[in-house]
Amino acid sequence: MTGTDTPAEPGALVDGPVVPASSLQVYREVGDLKRLRDARGPGSLADRAFVRSWRAVLADPSPGAVERVALRESAHALVAARLAGVDAAVLELAGLTRGERLDVLQRAFDAVTSSAQGALGGLGDVRAALEADPVDEDALPAAPEFVHALVRQPRAGATHPVRPRVVVEPPESHGDHCFVTAVYSAFVAPRFGVGRGEAFLVALAHHLPNGDLPDAGFGGEVLLGEHYQRVLAALEERSMAQLPGALATRLRELLPQRETTGTPIGRVFNTADVLDRVLQVHHHARAAAFTAAQALDDLDIVHPGPVQEFQLGVLAAAGIPVR
Known part of the structure; x- marks a missing residue:
């Protein structure tokens, strides 16, 4: 929904940004x-x-x-x-x-x-x-x-009256x-x-x-x-x-x-x-x-632990890059 907003008073936001x-x-x-x-x-x-x-x-x-x-x-x-x-x-x-x-x-x-x-x-x-x-x-x-x-009702997403x-x-x-x-x-x-x-x-x-x-x-x-x-x-x-x-x-x-x-x-x-x-x-x-690199490098999708070395070996042998 949209509406015509009344501008907030200058002092409405206090102590810095509301959402830092x-x-x-x-x-x-x-x-x-x-x-x-x-x-x-x-x-x-x-x-x-x-x-x-x-x-x-x-x-x-x-x-x-x-x-x-x-x-x-x-x-x-x-x-x-x-x-x-x-x-x-x-x-x-x-x-x-x-x-x-x-x-x-x-x-x-x-x-x-x-x-x-x-x-x-x-x-x-x-x-x-x-x-x-x-x-x-x-x-x-x-x-x-x-x-x-x-x-059940889906959101429309980004729509415009004259654009797809x-x-x-x-x-x-x-x-x-x-x-x-x-x-x-x-x-x-x-x-x-x-x-x-x-x-x-x-x-x-x-x-x-x-x-x-x-x-x-x-x-x-x-x-x-x-x-x-x-x-x-x-x-x-x-x-x-x-x-x-x-x-x-x-x-x-x-x-x-x-x-x-x-x-x-x-x-x-x-x-x-x-x-x-x-x-x-x-x-x-x-x-x-x-990207796959984000999951592999940033999120450790192949988790550290006792089986990690084995799992990395499986992936390397299959030709799946992990680094």
Whole structure:
């Protein structure tokens, strides 16, 4: 979605850049949850977290409970950046005690956040959320249909009204984008004096119209022209009608702020949204430029260990270069 932004006040960004360059690697790794999968369910880890987040919000949409959802999901997104689908449930299945599980989760959290060298700001409340008991997903209410539709709905990618679409495969889903934008929003919210829960909720809900509206991107918005806002409003209401009244009322108050940078919530959302959209493009550019040497030299795909020499010998004899 796009809108006419009101310029932020000169003092809106305090204490340097909201997203310092030294923190970008963390954002990139969290964005990769769109591309990580495991055998426990369909879709990416981000898609599944998007559905789980909505179900948790519906279970208790009070501000305090939504704050806890934002903290928990942000904490586990950081853990998953390094451990992928290895979470507390998997570790419990393997027989680790609660203390051992927490130790592993905290170790992964610290490993990924250390690359930012403190540039992400204070994350003590996020890290502390790892100590909470895992969510009993079986006890959560079902997600509304628009949530599942957003997981099925692919993002348009780069489009323009008078130029051919740039098609990249595989496309991310709206669930992917909304969840990652929600986590980014939770990261930057304190910089603008916004609660992490409120910021998370706005981003989680910011594509409600796309439950019914296939994504034609910027090009589609321009070509819909004078009809665009009416189409958007009508289809947003179709999704909003699937929510409890109090939550829908709250979102009707919050969501218009995504179209401006004149409010703290608007600045949080637009920071997170543009980061995710542009880092997604950078991901595809990096994937297209990936070389075998990066995997072999930089990532040690033939891992150091007792069998490495044998494996390198196999590759050399087969004529497969490894250096």
